[in-house]
Amino acid sequence: MGVLAAERIKLTSTRSPWWCTAIVVALALGLAALFAIVTKSAGDNPADGAPTLDVSTATAGVVGFGVMVLMIMAALTVTSEYRFGVIRTTFQAVPNRTKVLLTKTALVGVFSAVLTIILAFLAIGVAKAIGGSAPTANLTLDGQWRAVYGIPIYAFLMIVVAIGVGVLVRQSAAAISLIVLWSLLIEPLLGAFGSFGRNVAPFLPFQNASHFLAVSESGANWHWGPWGSLLYFVAFTAIVYGAALIMINQRDA
Template sequence: MIGPALAAVDAERIKLTSTRAPYWCLAMVVVFGVGVAVLLGWLLSGGYADRASVDTRTIDYLVGVNQFGVAIFAIMAVLGITTEYRFGTIRSSFAAVPRRPLVIIAKTVVFGGLTFVVAAIVSLVGVGSGQALTGNGIALGGPDTVRQLWGTPVFATLCALIGLSVGALVRHSAGAVAIVLGWMFAFERILSVLPRIGEDITPFLPFLNGRNFLSGGSDTFHWNAYGSLGYFAVVTVILLAVAIFVTSARDA
């Protein structure tokens, strides 16, 4: 079991590194992630804002990652499986690895691992660069900073795995990307502001729970920041399990 699983992971790694799209996606994450942090630090250091009157938190330096970057990671994961259906290479993957769950699990390991590592590096560089330019005394060892530096990569990884799951279920690139981005940036926010039901629904919306964790928690939710992260992780695992089950049950 271990041998075929490792072989499947290696095959997915080769697929990922043999196309240009992932490199462009990762380059965009770096540009947005570091660029926004540097821009914020430059604006504050250049006198464009009164540093004494601006409450700059670590999460502000990470907007490029936890807003733009997570969307790019999710799109990359979507394309990682939908393009195989588009070009018919998924049949070869299933022929080489007859146990279809292993294919999805291997993609989970590769895309999840890559997302976590890149998001962690970009977050650290972004916060460090912004702090160096701003000079506002944010400590990399502070509790809020530490939570952001490990929490942002975790949040990005969960977003990528949701993208992978939706891609496996929908199997069409445009449709899956539209669903993921609409869910991530529009659908939940619309539900949260609906009269009468918005306040009751908000605590159970996955992406808003993830962002509640990043922001440090809110009274709107039934649990603290870490409870929100746990809820988001459980929803991700359930969706991934559904994707594995459906992929195993239907024709390629």
């Protein structure tokens, strides 16, 4: 409990977590409102390519951008301590480094999971209020529950990966660059190469995380369903985090 209290004080006494949380809220609700306005203004001509407003679209601000901001925040909770030397004081107070990392991960991960599920329901509510009457709107949860209850699971696992990467590289710029480029550029770029992309996408970790949340099937040649993709990403997360636990105990602070 002492370690948990210390990590809570670290998280709440600095400005960056508060700013990151505010940005996540703004992205989640702002993009939900924007997508609803676009769908509503498209009119009554769905045959002319009017956008569809569904649960996945309404929560895109949470999943697509909000979780990315939370991952950056999670990585900074580790790399900032290495940068300013706080990690040495922490390990002097608590020699069990594994306990420190597990506590930090649990605190940031649970916070992110709770925040994202609350914002998901708020985003759906905003989308319903603005664009729920649009002909192409389908904001009922029937058949789309996985796109909602999967968000906190997705967010928690992403936080675990981000903290693991932060421990492995130790530098803020390197950790943030790796997280952003890997998930937003490298994997989508590999998946865009025709048949090669369709064959390799099922083995890319972040593509599997997206497949778990997706209500409709993508064009990749998947060898397993959404729950198989979740297990695949859990295995990837365990490898990254396991490597971080080994390195944090072997390297000097």
